[in-house]
Amino acid sequence: MFIRNAWYVAATAAECVTERPLGRTLLGEKVVLFRTPQGQAAALEDRCCHRLAPLSLGDVEEGGLRCRYHGMKFAPSGQCVEIPGQQELPPAMCVRSFPLVERHGFLWIWLGDPSLADPTQIVDCHWNGAPGWPTASGYIHYRANYQLIADNLLDFSHLTFVHRTTLANAAFPNARPEVVPFEGGVRLYREILDCEPSPLHRMAGRFTGRVDFWNRQVWWLPSVFENWAGSAIAGGDGPPHERPGALHFRHFSLLTPETEASTHYFWIHPCEFPDGDASLIDAVGEGIRMAFDEDRWIIEAQQEVMDRSPSVKPKGLASDVALNRIRKMTAQRIEEEAASTPGHPPF
């Protein structure tokens, strides 16, 4: 069960090229993404309406996507615009198309009720590759339900233990964030003054001593995590994130469920380095990749245990407050969507 009336990242913009369509499973649905020679990206259900061949095996052409089986051609709207050997184009000869918006380096798809698709609700990731923001990025395929990954991102008390060589900050377990729910998710604020920087912050900021550290995070329902994190030399005036010479990370983790048991995990890590020197961006990207491998290692193992013991319920700790809130809000949204489509199962 997923929230359907929401924007999810279907792919990076760079993955969707004119040369070939891209088949991908999103929220359990087979979708084909393609880009016309004019540069317009489109998303259709990955099933020809004729004999149900996957359209992702087809060819992109001027004006649409041609099925590889008997050659029907579909416009980005999903309407059939050509049938080889047949003049008549019955209006019913169409496939479902999905609202798709290209923004900030991603293709955002709406798999729910298309009449509700409002592009102003797309999370603002404009730092991605922006001038002055060298950006590391990546993709991870997870064999785990997306909510286990959300739980992980919403509880940084694991950093000290999972990320010993990358993100570990010994102060984390005792520095609980302030958790502020809002209609679209949860905000978390954490500031740790006069602490040892994590290995990643020390390297990226070229810090030689102690720092004042901050996290300002937003969990945007259903599954985008925004993490503005950084460090400044300990003891300066004013809030650390406002000090000149601070290190800023404008990180986003963007989760799109593939199925109940697997997840597409896109991430970007735009950085503002204290001295404007971008030469460390590759090393930062490598550090993030290592850290996310560490997360995947523990989360996929956790998923396996949960699959083996479905009747055992996890027990809560005080540090679970944000993830519990998001789980509750998610369940509520799924329930509301189901209730707003009487007589039908959720989309």
Ligand code: FES
């Ligand atoms: S299955 Fe696509 S044209 Fe026949």
Ligand SMILES: [Fe+2]
């Ligand atoms: Fe982690």
